[in-house]
Amino acid sequence: MTTLAQPLATTADYGAWAAIRLAAQRDLKLALRSRAELGVQLLFYVIVVSLFPLASSPERTLLATMAPGILWVAALLAALLSLPRLFGSDYNDGSLEQLAMSPYPLPALVSGKMLAHWLTTGLPMVALAPLLALQYGLDAELVIIVTLSLLVGTPILSLIGGIGAALTLGVRGGGSLLALLVLPLFIPVLIFGAGAADAVRAGLSASANFSLLGAGLLVALVGAPLAGAAAVRIALD
Amino acid sequence: MNLYQLSSPSTFYPVAGRVAPWFAGAAAILGVVGLWIAFAIAPTDFQQGEVYRIIFIHVPSAWMSMFVYLVMAFWGAMALAFNTRLSSMMAQSLAPTGALMTFIALWTGALWGRPTWGTYWAWDARMTSELILLFLYFGVIALRNAIDDPRRADRACALLSIVGAVNVPIIYFSVKWWNTLHQGASVSLTAAPKMAATMLTGMLVLALAAWFYTIAVALWRVQAIILERERGAAWIRSMRGMKAATT
Numbered sequence: 251m252t253t254l255a256q257p258l259a260t261t262a263d264y265g266a267w268a269a270i271r272l273a274a275q276r277d278l279k280l281a282l283r284s285r286a287e288l289g290v291q292l293l294f295y296v297i298v299v300s301l302f303p304l305a306s307s308p309e310r311t312l313l314a315t316m317a318p319g320i321l322w323v324a325a326l327l328a329a330l331l332s333l334p335r336l337f338g339s340d341y342n343d344g345s346l347e348q349l350a351m352s353p354y355p356l357p358a359l360v361s362g363k364m365l366a367h368w369l370t371t372g373l374p375m376v377a378l379a380p381l382l383a384l385q386y387g388l389d390a391e392l393v394i395i396v397t398l399s400l401l402v403g404t405p406i407l408s409l410i411g412g413i414g415a416a417l418t419l420g421v422r423g424g425g426s427l428l429a430l431l432v433l434p435l436f437i438p439v440l441i442f443g444a445g446a447a448d449a450v451r452a453g454l455s456a457s458a459n460f461s462l463l464g465a466g467l468l469v470a471l472v473g474a475p476l477a478g479a480a481a482v483r484i485a486l487d
Numbered sequence: 488m489n490l491y492q493l494s495s496p497s498t499f500y501p502v503a504g505r506v507a508p509w510f511a512g513a514a515a516i517l518g519v520v521g522l523w524i525a526f527a528i529a530p531t532d533f534q535q536g537e538v539y540r541i542i543f544i545h546v547p548s549a550w551m552s553m554f555v556y557l558v559m560a561f562w563g564a565m566a567l568a569f570n571t572r573l574s575s576m577m578a579q580s581l582a583p584t585g586a587l588m589t590f591i592a593l594w595t596g597a598l599w600g601r602p603t604w605g606t607y608w609a610w611d612a613r614m615t616s617e618l619i620l621l622f623l624y625f626g627v628i629a630l631r632n633a634i635d636d637p638r639r640a641d642r643a644c645a646l647l648s649i650v651g652a653v654n655v656p657i658i659y660f661s662v663k664w665w666n667t668l669h670q671g672a673s674v675s676l677t678a679a680p681k682m683a684a685t686m687l688t689g690m691l692v693l694a695l696a697a698w699f700y701t702i703a704v705a706l707w708r709v710q711a712i713i714l715e716r717e718r719g720a721a722w723i724r725s726m727r728g729m730k731a732a733t734t
Binding site for chain 2: 311413424445480
């Protein structure tokens, strides 16, 4: 457990940016210390994506049509799998309570944790996406579109998912309940994200999809830390 | 009586008990009248035949399913803002009825879709968002059941239903746009024929019946919730004592 109380002695900066940086740094440090866990989540993503051709058919045109959707569904599931860790270990060892009591604004701390979650789970998935898209025989333009849509969309998964993760802290059957809570809320992201490549394939521009994803990201950036902080406070009560 | 006093479970409990039967009676009367209009008076649709009569049940339940969610989120917001126990209890009592209405809307929609569209299920925007709404209801109910401490469950469910309420329009439009992008099916809910006045009357009467039913059931359920949660309170024990004395 790294401590947050270090800067108390000197002229401390308790602003939002400092809180975000502090929480993100701390969570990144913790995540890098358990690299194996991160690897397993990434492998889960790769395996889920690889299962679909086996379950349906290896036919190239079919796979190419399904690829964006499959990559997105797998990203949703992988994000879901990693979400309990976002607050779970901090909740169990009591450091979440210390965070909530620290002079830093809790929404900023929560958004820092969400940022770290995205950097450790969302970003690696984005980086792997081109490789997996090639497996599905997507051409270069679509590979770029799918990857970009994941780049804009996966932060929303970490943000909205964080609310659900905080709500299910210390709750019976937390993992499956978390799925029930957040997967319906992920649906718009899934639709706009996977739809971007579909639009390009249909000869349309994907700009509408990207605008909507971007708008969703902005709304989530503003709303999710506040709701997440409220959920953390509820869990700690 | 000061209206604000009603926000206390102990004053609300007897009021709910007195009012609920009236709503239930109104729901029963309006239900019978509405169904009579729907099945006896309203003319047969020249395109769809008798099948269309399902909409007399389908449309009111679909309206209620969305409205009840908003009301539930409203009570959740009230509970978070004013920390009133009764608001959370109202939210809790509305959730099962909302889920029931959503389920009825989906089920009757499938039954209507089979003879008219030739399929029980199409990935139409309204159907899909209604299905997601059902998931949202289940999520709220499951979260409530998973948390042992009722006060924590109150606030967690309130937050979840508010987040869900923000999402409902987003989900609706996302599914709608997704469907127009994919539009390959020949199914369209919006191309319904213009309604005869009697049909509209029947539908509105049944919608009112659904309203009153929901209110009555929510009030009775909130009574049960109050009894369960406040069972240690003095006023309930004295009520029990009074009952024991009279019998």
